[in-house]
Amino acid sequence: MELENLASVAGLIGEPARIKMLWALMDGKAYTATELALVAGVSPQSASMHLGKMVLADLLKVSNQGRHRYFSYARPEVAYAVEALSNLVPHQKQEIVPVSKDIPFEYCRTCYDHIAGRAGVMINERLFILGYLTEKDQRYEMTAKGEVFFKDFGIDTDSLLKQKRPFARPCLDWSERKPHLAGALAMVILKKMIAEDWMRKIHDSRTLMITAKGQSNLYDLLGVKI
Template sequence: MVANLETHFGTITALIGDPIRSIVLWTLLDGRAYTATELAICADTSPQNISMHLSKLVQADLLTVESQGRHRYYRFSRQEVAYAIEALANLISPKKEVNMTPAVVSDIKYCRTCYDHLAGKVGVQLTEKLITQNMIELQNKTYSLTTKGNKFFKSFGIDTHELKNNRRVFAKPCLDWSERKYHMAGSLGAALLDKMLQADWLRRKKNSRAIVITSTGQRELYNKFKVAL
């Protein structure tokens, strides 16, 4: 007998709800692939235990594993998994205490990666500016490019035609757990983040999803998008 939707949903939520597996999934939100040893350290558990948890996540198609030389690397099987994990964070009450130092909380909320696109206060502001400047517009729960936006992204070195031909969603709203507003996800959001990292507007923080905005980035984000930081 084929399991019904409720059974499948219950299985997935049970997998995500386990404390060890939830830490693994949260860790992978920075978009990088990790070895089992690295994830065991993050989750403060043994190699044997993390192996069991990773096997369950792979079997459920939440994670995929790739071998390179002697190492096996784990990452999300598809971007929808990352969106779902990030969205779950919106269920955390703003009144709940977060077990982080104020500086870490501030950095994460201000500017961070959400899988492979920009999030936090800066990510939300950037998306809002793209809308108010008539570069993107919301249609049927996805963002579409305007003529002005198409010209801008082309001049910015982003091939939007190629992105639209990918199997991935081009641009979509992603609810930001810290701002409780939307930032832009999808292949366009990922390409935009990549460009800003390559141009040294932004820099990744080691062992963190927090993003540092350089002095060049502050200037160019205002010049190009009118985002005042």
């Protein structure tokens, strides 16, 4: 890796208006330049300039729909980088307290396209305790026991393993300072939990609401009390 290229990417991400836009995109949705301009507190013209630079750097991609142009992450690694940067923000001592369900966003939320927060960390931990995943070279590998588990859960791991995207990897959670599950497997798990009404997305928020059905099934499935 050339240090000049690394410095260029760091400079792009570190600009205040751009990091605000990138943080807004952590919910996995696509937004117009006007919407991102409001988030960043800049003019539409300035937003277009910032977005253009991030598109050229392959941080963002553009999708055209009618007269509108929607911006989203070009690849999952951008979300991982933004989440990792958030972990560098120093926490005040009085803020380091166990996260409870009374703080919904920090307790359970999306991190781009997977489950984060205290709930995400607990799910990740149980997958290891139960022997479904192991860690090697900063990536997660599925065990033979895990292959049976995920198949019974209705996940086609064979197709996920063929994707270019990492199958499973740790993503350091900014509120818990412990890893939650990321990668193709984590994306499918979240989709399935939403489809099965175990979790629900809160409108205009990254917060996830865990339903009573979800609480019961997660306890039966992983032995985790969420």
